[in-house]
Amino acid sequence: MMHIENIGGMASSGAICNGSNGNGNGNGITIITTIRNGQAHWANYFANLTDILGPDDHAVIVDDGSVPALMLPTSFSADHRITVLNPGKIGRAAALNLAISHAPTPLIAIQDVDDQSLPARLPAMRDLLARYPENLVFCDALGPNTAPDDQLRKPRIIPASRLYRGNPFHHSALAFHKDLWREAGGYDGGLECCIDLDFYLRVLAQSPHQSFIFYEAGLIRRHTGHDRQYSRLSPKTYHQTALMVRNRYRAKLKPPVWSRAYDMRHWFRAACAYWHHDMACTATRPIGxxxxxxxxxxxxxxxxxxxxxxxxxxxxxxxxxxxxxxxxxxxxxxxxxxxxxxxxxxxxxxxxxxxxxxxxxxxxxxxxxxxxxxxxxxxxxxxxxxxxxxxxxxxxxxxxxxxxxxxxxxxxxxxxxxxxxxxxxxxxxxxxxxxxxxxxxxxxxxIGNCVDVQEKPAKLDNPDQTTRPFRILYLSNLIRSKGVDTAITAAGLVKQSLPELHLDIAGAEADIGKVDLKTMLAQAGLLQNSTYHGAVGANEKAALFENCDLFVFPSRYANEAQPLVVLEAMAHGVPIICSNAGTLGDVVKDQKSGYILRDATDANELATLILKMQENPAARAKMAKAAHETFTAAFHPEIFERALNELFDQQS
The missing domain is CATH 3.40.50.2000 (Glycogen Phosphorylase B;)
Structure with a gap:
């Protein structure tokens, strides 16, 4: 999954960034707002910020392509609590992700530009998030002429299945810990609408025991006029997307079977919208x-x-x-x-x-x-x-x-x-x-695969630098045919000549589990010379590549084509020993960026090549450099994106 801090692009050079991007004060909360035009609401929005922001609070605003561009009022021009980003038109989901990534506090409160928070909202959200740090927290939203109710109420816990009857929450009333957004993967920029519903369900899908916290107090005043932001959406698009979003998470959240009856409403309304669809919308589609x-x-x-x-x-x-x-x-x-x-x-x-x-x-x-x-x-x-x-x-x-x-x-x-x-x-x-x-x-x-670009590995600038003990890395899901058994046997043979050898194994359990893996390592005499890291995230994976001397991948998987893990090793400047499965014989140049095994099941051949690499650091460094150059020339993400776009452009 992509790194959330980079979703939606970076702020342009013209962005006004008066706020800090540090960890911030734990007592503060950051208002997140995205704006695309809606100039009629700007004055009231900034007046509302004046009323609600405390000394530790902040607001991060992303101008999503307004014409003319959003400018801060003079009264806020020197206010360190306000950050305005101008990345251009990137879409609401990407704009939300960009804004949250720049939030200087761990607590987040969403507010649309045409809505207003009452003075009691931010203190109430801070209190609720302190009590329910792992939940999405909502408050009630008032109509434009509804008087607020000062009566104290207890928060209600609402299960995820409630959203299968309809979404009862107003997005402007949402507050949460920034960690929840990061762990869930942010808002989905591929959706035309329902990005808030998708985000709610995805957060809960990470932990099925979570629920929504709803505070029955009107702390948001909702704008309901004809000029409401984000209201220009066809019924057909909304109902189709709502159905698709519910389908995404139904298996994990397991709502009651009877709740499926509510899907009929979306099917019926989408069908009605389809038959009455104004074909003029096709004419307004951007060229290309x-x-x-x-x-x-x-x-x-x-x-x-x-x-x-x-x-x-x-x-x-x-x-x-x-x-x-x-x-x-x-x-x-x-x-x-x-x-x-x-x-x-x-x-x-x-x-x-x-x-x-x-x-x-x-x-x-x-x-x-x-x-x-x-x-x-x-x-x-x-x-x-x-x-x-x-x-x-x-x-x-x-x-x-x-x-x-x-x-x-x-x-x-x-x-x-x-x-x-x-x-x-x-x-x-x-x-x-x-x-x-x-x-x-x-x-x-x-079109070849690609992986994310890494900073230039330090080992390429220090080709004579070696580490002790000599570290071998095997990284793949623990599927037997991917060659983990061969890698372990070969490492055991190498240990006889190289007692300080260390084998790192990483990957999710599959047809080989932890117990099986431990037995295999014991039989090879590697219990003290190995570490099983389990399934690893992006940072752990990068650390493993940076600390290893050699990557081995003796896969004999029948359907192997172009495994990403080999490309990741190349991106990190790591020499490789792998099988000739799929395209690997073309990806890894034999004796230039690594070695290609003649027989993926031959542990003796693999052990011989490991020792050959260990004994010649200069050749190993040369192969590492060649691997990195091959990645840059053939498997860079920009190459994949350009080729895919060209392919769709060619289609009639």
């Missing part, structure tokens, strides 16, 4: 913009294909209108590829949802992360045939291998593949995978 339906697997669980899908969706959303249909079949790495009645049920449900979505809001293009093997191939083929029957152009993104092997042993699979891919576009990850789509009569685009 398309409506793209993204049929993709997204985290969780986190794996290479899901990470690339998430990146692709964010890239497309920058230039096009993207409707998202996330396919969620597995809740953990271990359950990927496993069949179950629940998965079959979900497959049928998604087929119905797909059909309804494309009929109600026909896209110009479909971006489909297609599963090339196993039971998932047959499921995705059904979805593809639905799209073909409706004559929708599809760009298939193949993150793995398996099409060729499947059609070689099944005449039915061969026939279906030809029907699915004929005259469509297939993205493959490298020339080595051309055989996957050979004979399918489709357009082929080669």
């Amino acid at each position: 913009q398309k409506h793209i339906l993204a049929l993709v697997h997204l985290p969780p669980p986190l794996h290479g294909a899901a990470a690339m899908n998430e990146r692709a969706v964010h890239i497309m959303a920058k230039r096009h209108r993207v409707s998202l249909l996330p396919l969620r079949f597995s809740s953990s790495i271990a359950s990927i590829g496993q069949s179950s009645l629940l998965k079959y049920g979900r497959a049928a449900f998604y087929a119905f949802t797909l059909l309804r979505q494309v009929i109600m809001d026909r896209p110009d293009q479909v971006y489909f992360s297609f599963a090339p093997s196993g039971p998932a191939f047959w499921r995705d083929s059904l979805y593809a045939l639905i799209l073909r029957a409706l004559r929708l152009p599809v760009i298939f993104h193949l993150h793995g291998r398996g099409l060729k092997a499947l059609r070689d042993r099944s005449w039915l699979a061969k026939r279906i593949q030809k029907r699915v891919f004929k005259n469509q576009t297939a993205i493959i990850l490298g020339k080595a995978l051309n055989a996957e789509v050979a004979g399918l009569d489709c357009n082929v685009a080669i």
Whole structure:
């Protein structure tokens, strides 16, 4: 998942930044506001800030492309509590993320520019967040002519299932700890609306035991006029997005079955809006913009294909209108590829949802992360045939291998593949995978994967610097066919010549668990020479790459194509020993940026190459530099973004 502090871009050089970006005073709270035009509300908004901000409070305002640009009143020009950012037009979700990332206090309170906080609001929010630090906290919102009620009430706990009947909360009444926003991944910039509902449900999905805290006191005065901000939205878009957002989190939050009846309201209203839809909206679409339906697997669980899908969706959303249909079949790495009645049920449900979505809001293009093997191939083929029957152009993104092997042993699979891919576009990850789509009569685009750019590794500037003990890193989900067993056996053999060797293993448990891993390490004599780090986050992963001397990846996974972990090693300037699976023989240049194993199961060969690298620090440093240069030249994120945009531009 992308690092939240960078969502929405950085403030432009013209931004007015009078506030601090430090940790701030724990007693303060930061008002977050995004503004796009709505000039009629500016004077009242700033007057309201004068009334409510205490000495430790702050306000961070993002001007989301107002014309003319927002300017601070003279009375606030020297006020250190006010920060105004002018990044240009980036969208409301990105603007919220940008504003929150600049908040100098750990406590956040949302307020739209056309609403007003009553003087009691911020003290009440500070008190509630002190008592409920791990919850989203709301207060009541008053109408423009409603008198506030001073009667004290106890906060109410509202379960997430309440939102399946409708969203009872006003976004301007929200307050929370900044850590909750960071852990949830921020607001989703790929949604046209309902970003607040999506954020609420995502926060609760992180911990199903959480609930909403609702304080039944009117502390926000809500503007309800015809010029209300963010009110210009088609009913069809709202109801379709609301359904999609609820579908995203239903499996995790498990609302009562009867609550599904409320979906009928959205289906009915979306259908009515569709039949009465004013086609003039198509004429107002910006030149070059398309409506793209993204049929993709997204985290969780986190794996290479899901990470690339998430990146692709964010890239497309920058230039096009993207409707998202996330396919969620597995809740953990271990359950990927496993069949179950629940998965079959979900497959049928998604087929119905797909059909309804494309009929109600026909896209110009479909971006489909297609599963090339196993039971998932047959499921995705059904979805593809639905799209073909409706004559929708599809760009298939193949993150793995398996099409060729499947059609070689099944005449039915061969026939279906030809029907699915004929005259469509297939993205493959490298020339080595051309055989996957050979004979399918489709357009082929080669776009390699990418990973985030790292600062230039210090080890590249100090090629003679070595660390002791010699550290080997294996990083991947603990799937046996990914080669962790071979890596452990080889490290055990190396230890006989290099007693101070240390093996770091990181990755989520899958068909190998902690107990199995400990047994394997004991058999190899590595219990005292190894560390299992479990599933690691971005910072832990970066530290492992920076501290290792060598990365090993002897994968024999049948569907291996272009694993991101190898690209991450290259980005960090780490020499690599890996198998020749998928495109790895082209990614890692043998004897230049690392070594390619002739046999991924041969622990003796791997041990020999490890010792060869350990004994020659100068050659190892040269390989590290070559790996980093290859990453920059071929797998940089800008290369991936440019290639994907060019592909969509070429489609008619």
